[in-house]
Amino acid sequence: FRPGAGGSAAARALRAHRPEFLLHFSAPPGSEYQVTMWLPYLERIGRPFFVMVREPEFLAPIAAATSAPVVYCPTLKAMDEALVPGLKVAFYVNHGAKNSHCIRFSQLTHVQIHHGDSDKAPSANPVTALFDRNFVAGRAAIDRYARAGVDIPAEKFVVVGRPQVESIEVRRAPATGLANPTVLYTPTWTGHHADANYCSLPVGETIVRGLLARGATVILRAHPYTGQNPASARQLARLTELLAADRARTGRQHVFGAAASRELSLVDCVNRSDALVSDVSGVISDYLYSGKPYAVTDMAGDGDRFVERFPLAGSGYVLRRDAGNLDEVLGLLLDTDPKAAARWGTRAHYLGDFPVESYAEAFLAAARRELEPGWNPPAPRAADAMTPSPTA
Structure with a gap:
């Protein structure tokens, strides 16, 4: 101006x-x-x-x-x-x-x-x-x-x-016991404040080595703000080195760096993967739409309180702060997936119960209503307000 x-x-x-x-x-x-x-x-x-x-x-x-x-x-x-x-x-x-x-x-x-x-x-x-x-x-x-x-x-x-999430492919049938799964790992950043630091990069090497030992192809997609923390940047660089070395040795087509963050969208990464390992972040909600399994890192060390604080983890598999239960979690995530059925109720609770073929129309219709003169949305019906929330 x-x-x-x-x-x-x-x-x-x-x-x-x-x-x-x-x-x-x-x-x-x-x-x-x-x-x-x-x-x-x-x-x-x-x-x-x-x-x-x-x-x-x-x-x-x-x-x-x-x-x-x-x-x-x-x-x-x-x-x-x-x-x-x-x-x-x-x-x-x-x-x-x-x-x-x-x-x-x-x-x-x-x-x-x-x-x-x-x-x-x-x-x-x-x-x-x-x-x-x-x-x-x-x-x-x-x-x-x-x-x-x-x-x-x-x-x-x-x-x-x-x-x-409308372009995310939905997998209705559980896919378990895959010999060579593709796993998306999405560490978040450290946040502006301590209460928002859910970053798993301090144990990222343990996670990636565990996935490689399972024969997994890894898609590593880090948060755009990761480089703001020098320690996180170094940890991420170490993970890319590990994946590059494994790709050269085994031929597995791991995806990382610009290929994962700029050449592919998050939807592309979700559709290419069989399972997710993520920190507490919005990626889990998006991944939930696919119906595929996910693991969530408990980097605050909340233990038994973790699912209470972060209910979405209840339909996933919780990885401890030290990654000491990694083998157990990967077995649940990739072999048996016992929470497959429960995730569909969680999906509706977190992402709305809208038809797959017209999913985005809910937002478009709501936005258009706001542009109509004199529009005020009706208050929720008493029955809706009293309907108990689904539990994971």
Whole structure:
């Protein structure tokens, strides 16, 4: 924006575009994936919109991923110009501090859509209560806020599923006893705070060596923020060395580095794999859609309390903090999978019970309703509110 007489050229172009909604985005460097995962679905809403970024480094990568206008608004004055008449809704994909700059525009309906669903502490952030609507993947998210003591009125929640999983192939029949399985390993990062550090990279070498000993082909896909922690970066580099050496020795086509994180999407990685080993993260919720087995690392050392804190782990197999039970977990994960049947109930609870052939329509329909004048969602029926949540 370079404001001049009659407003900036960008503001004039936006008025001509006549957007009905915007996506507001502010985040640390390297976070553009939070937006790009949503762009195909925002485009499928079928209404004109634009993306407002608050940091200049996001302008190019996000503009390359969409045909919608992408506008850099560094100041509140620039935001004032960008919020042209006709806008009805603002979507948000995280809890960035600068979101408050946009929430102040009370003429808009403010909708938090998140960039993943998990049992992590940040997924029950009290800041969510600021938004007019909170689009969540399933009833499990609503329960998560209640369990954390975050009081959000029921009418603010809208269950829309997780549209990004629509292309994940669903495996209905258990696949057990595979001689040469492909296992996806997705260590998360250390987080900004100690209560959000679920990173298993300190025992990552033990995990990878255990998978190799089982004859597994490994897809190693690390969190984009891993490099922010020097120790994590070194641990990840060691894992790539192990996999490269094993690939040279055995010919097994392990996937790691850029091949796993940029050349393949997460959906590609899920579809190529037979099982998952993951830390507490949104990857597990996405993987749950496939129906395939997963193991979850208990890096806080919660022991018997782990499933209570992270209920999604109840339909998986829990790997202890020291990975001392790795052989047992891999046997359950790859050989017998006794929790296969239980996962389908968990899947509906976490990801909504929507038809596979039209799964993303739940989000699209909910978004379009928010754009209708005077729309207010009905309060949940008493029977719905009292239905007990499925247990894993």
